[in-house]
Amino acid sequence: MTPLAIAVLALLDERPMHPYEMYQLLIARREDLLIKVRPGSLYHAVARLAADAMVRAEGTEREGNRPERTTYRITDAGRDALRGRIAELLRTPVQEYPIFRVALAEAHNLPREQVVAVLGERAEQQGQALADIDAMIEWTRVNEVPRRHCVVLEYMRATIQADLDWIRQFAAELDSGAVEWERFDPVTGERLTHDTVTAHEWPTGPDTPRPRWAAGAARS
Numbered sequence: 001m002t003p004l005a006i007a008v009l010a011l012l013d014e015r016p017m018h019p020y021e022m023y024q025l026l027i028a029r030r031e032d033l034l035i036k037v038r039p040g041s042l043y044h045a046v047a048r049l050a051a052d053a054m055v056r057a058e059g060t061e062r063e064g065n066r067p068e069r070t071t072y073r074i075t076d077a078g079r080d081a082l083r084g085r086i087a088e089l090l091r092t093p094v095q096e097y098p099i100f101r102v103a104l105a106e107a108h109n110l111p112r113e114q115v116v117a118v119l120g121e122r123a124e125q126q127g128q129a130l131a132d133i134d135a136m137i138e139w140t141r142v143n144e145v146p147r148r149h150c151v152v153l154e155y156m157r158a159t160i161q162a163d164l165d166w167i168r169q170f171a172a173e174l175d176s177g178a179v180e181w182e183r184f185d186p187v188t189g190e191r192l193t194h195d196t197v198t199a200h201e202w203p204t205g206p207d208t209p210r211p212r213w214a215a216g217a218a219r220s
Contacts, residue, residue: 001081001085002045003034003035003036004035004036004037004041004042004045005045005048005049006082006085006086007026007031007034007035007037008022008042008045008046008049008055009049009054009055009074009078009079009081009082010082011025011026012055012072012073012074012078013074013079013082016058016071016072016073016074017071017072018061018069018070018071018072019039019042019043019046019069019070019072020039020069021069022042022046023037023039023042026042030136033156034152046072049078050072052077053075053077053078054074054075054077054078054081055072055073055074055075055078056072056073056075057070057071057072058070058071058072058073059071108181108182109182109191111184111189112174112175112181115171115174115181116171116174116175119167119170119171119174120171122167123164123167123168123171126160126163126164126167127164129160130157130160130161130164133153133156133157133160134157136150136153137150137153137154137157140153
């Protein structure tokens, strides 16, 4: 079940609605901060859920010259699947693959000064994201939105703040020279020396420490 499918089922668990209304609500509630929301993808998700008997068409209506809109209702099977999937995701950590981790792992391929500069730009953007989240949290407080509906904003704020703190700290250490870094020719941009451990020097034997989630992923 995709994140968008979860969002669709959650909306229909509130009340029956047509896909365009779902799209409007997702955008109005800023769910696009959590999932990719595109009209075409949403209609496809609804069609897949209908084919799996998790939702069913309830009626079709037309307003003026607009195209007909089909209203959907969640089924008992859909509600069970929704609640089961939410519980599963809350219970079990899933190894995700954020692209920033890839860039950070390969940052040594760039000159120190460039890494410090681009991390500074990222920190500025994260700072703005933090301000945006704070504004949304304040809006929910002023409008007395029940905390259960917006607790994700608290989690997003905490993770953005932790990310921002780490980036600023690492950039400062890198800028001060506290972190060993490969040197590059300032004119040609070519790497001059290798001060860091290369990929083939990393331990790869069976005794190499691995986090428990990685071992579990390997077994699965």
